[in-house]
Amino acid sequence: xxxxxxxxxxxxxxxxxxxxxxxxxxxxxxxxxxxxxxxxxxxxxxxxxxxxxxxxxxxxxxxxxxxxxxxxxxxxxxxxxxxxxxxxxxxxxxxxxxxxxxxxxxxxxxxxxxxxxxxxxxxxxxxxxxxxxxxxxxxxxxxxxxxxxxxxxxxxxxxxxxxxxxxxxxxxxxxxxxxxxxxxxxxxxxxxxxxxxxxxxxxxxxxxxxxxxxxxxxxxxxxxxxxxxxxxxxxxxxxxxxxxxxxxxxxxxxxxxxxxxxxxxxxxxxxxxxxxxxxxxxxxxxxxxxxxxxxxxxxxxxxxxxxxxxxxxxxxxxxxxxxxxxxxxxxxxxxxxxxxxxxxxxxxxxxxxxxxxxxxxxxxxxxxxxxxxxxxxxxxxxxxxxxxxxxxxxxxxxxxxxxxxxxxxxxxxxxxxxxxxxxxxxxxxxxxxxxxxxxxxxxxxxxxxxxxxxxxxxxxxxxxxxxxxxxxxxxxxxxxxxxxxxxxxxxxxxxx
Ligand code: BES
Ligand code: MN
Ligand code: ZN
Numbered sequence: 001x002x003x004x005x006x007x008x009x010x011x012x013x014x015x016x017x018x019x020x021x022x023x024x025x026x027x028x029x030x031x032x033x034x035x036x037x038x039x040x041x042x043x044x045x046x047x048x049x050x051x052x053x054x055x056x057x058x059x060x061x062x063x064x065x066x067x068x069x070x071x072x073x074x075x076x077x078x079x080x081x082x083x084x085x086x087x088x089x090x091x092x093x094x095x096x097x098x099x100x101x102x103x104x105x106x107x108x109x110x111x112x113x114x115x116x117x118x119x120x121x122x123x124x125x126x127x128x129x130x131x132x133x134x135x136x137x138x139x140x141x142x143x144x145x146x147x148x149x150x151x152x153x154x155x156x157x158x159x160x161x162x163x164x165x166x167x168x169x170x171x172x173x174x175x176x177x178x179x180x181x182x183x184x185x186x187x188x189x190x191x192x193x194x195x196x197x198x199x200x201x202x203x204x205x206x207x208x209x210x211x212x213x214x215x216x217x218x219x220x221x222x223x224x225x226x227x228x229x230x231x232x233x234x235x236x237x238x239x240x241x242x243x244x245x246x247x248x249x250x251x252x253x254x255x256x257x258x259x260x261x262x263x264x265x266x267x268x269x270x271x272x273x274x275x276x277x278x279x280x281x282x283x284x285x286x287x288x289x290x291x292x293x294x295x296x297x298x299x300x301x302x303x304x305x306x307x308x309x310x311x312x313x314x315x316x317x318x319x320x321x322x323x324x325x326x327x328x329x330x331x332x333x334x335x336x337x338x339x340x341x342x343x344x345x346x347x348x349x350x351x352x353x354x355x356x357x358x359x360x361x362x363x364x365x366x367x368x369x370x371x372x373x374x375x376x377x378x379x380x381x382x383x384x385x386x387x388x389x390x391x392x393x394x395x396x397x398x399x400x401x402x403x404x405x406x407x408x409x410x411x412x413x414x415x416x417x418x419x420x421x422x423x424x425x426x427x428x429x430x431x432x433x434x435x436x437x438x439x440x441x442x443x444x445x446x447x448x449x450x451x452x453x454x455x456x457x458x459x460x461x462x463x464x465x466x467x468x469x470x471x472x473x474x475x476x477x478x479x480x481x482x483x484x485x486x487x488x489x490x491x492x493x494x495x496x
Pocket of ligand 2: 273275349350351352
């Protein structure tokens, strides 16, 4: 998709659609006002008749409007002024994009950036979000479809009009928004891929390919033999029941010289989670192909970071394995030694994510990180606590947790914190090892994070539980690309 930042609307653009964002108070500014005037008060009369009220996410497509520069004009409701800004804008963008990609338009033009002002949201924020939403609205999963039946949307080009002095800054925001959107598409593709294709080995290959496509990006693969040598007993225990060997994938983006200590992103990459010997019920088990969405987000972020050549050192680590039942699989009651030296009694083989992650966290120590952020579809309990709206965030460093909450608010990809108090740690007590891998039913998301915290004592660390946000079920089943926008915003804030 090609995106142009311009200072004036094109005089005429045949196959285009003009996006006009309107608040519920009906006040018209910029392009909206001009179009209304040229068409003899059409927009005003739509408000008066109630055919369009400007309520949140409402859309109305107008065709062949007299005096309009484009074949189509799409009115998009923004709701009341002074509501939750970033969220309000994101919802309006999403509604606009949904309507837009169902038309034959190849070009979308938006005058929103000078005409609509939302408190606390700059033209840059708005442009970035709009572009991210457009890229996602254009996304179609085609990797399992016949190549001669492209289902791509026709939207090829976007023009954003802004004031002259904003062009440079908005251009940067557009580049960021585009890379974020494309990072999300990569994460969605990886998540949506069938689990017989998307194996740990496949993820490793993708990482090698990604490194070959970008300067400043290198990939290292730690094989099972090497894990054995290193003593990664926890990650290996997860993969024991699978024919697919585990893989620890390290992607290293070197920003410009003296970019500082790295930020390490760690992703849970369970390419399929049957539960192992503690097997899951069969209903809906297909969705456990999404148990590598943390890893998928790491791929998406590393891709975006390399494309943008961010002047930061960012390292992505993916702990990839498949959790299967088998004669050779880990049993409930098995005790394993982790890379950290701590032993773990595996009481439930379905609590495998923390086993894979704990060795990856210890491995991260060697990079002397400034901050480590892990992301994982870790607990069903997280969906009970926060639903599909927010990811859970917990950590050992309040500023990092706060930075993630703020980045979530700004990007519309929100997270909310749960308490990681020491009081919960005793739930992991084991009679036979340094700790158990489960903490019972109460506070399941917190005890999972407590487990991880024992492997993150050497650095500032935060954990994102994305079990409720990384994919949606039902009719629109599919990966969402979250938390790529959250992490990109975090990195932009960290850098600026
Ligand atoms: N991948 C699951 C968590 C999950 C479940 C994510 C449902 C999304 C939807 C994880 O490996 C798991 O099985 N967790 C267990 C932990 C329990 C055994 C302590 C869970 O949440 O039930
Ligand atoms: Mn599990
Ligand atoms: Zn899992």
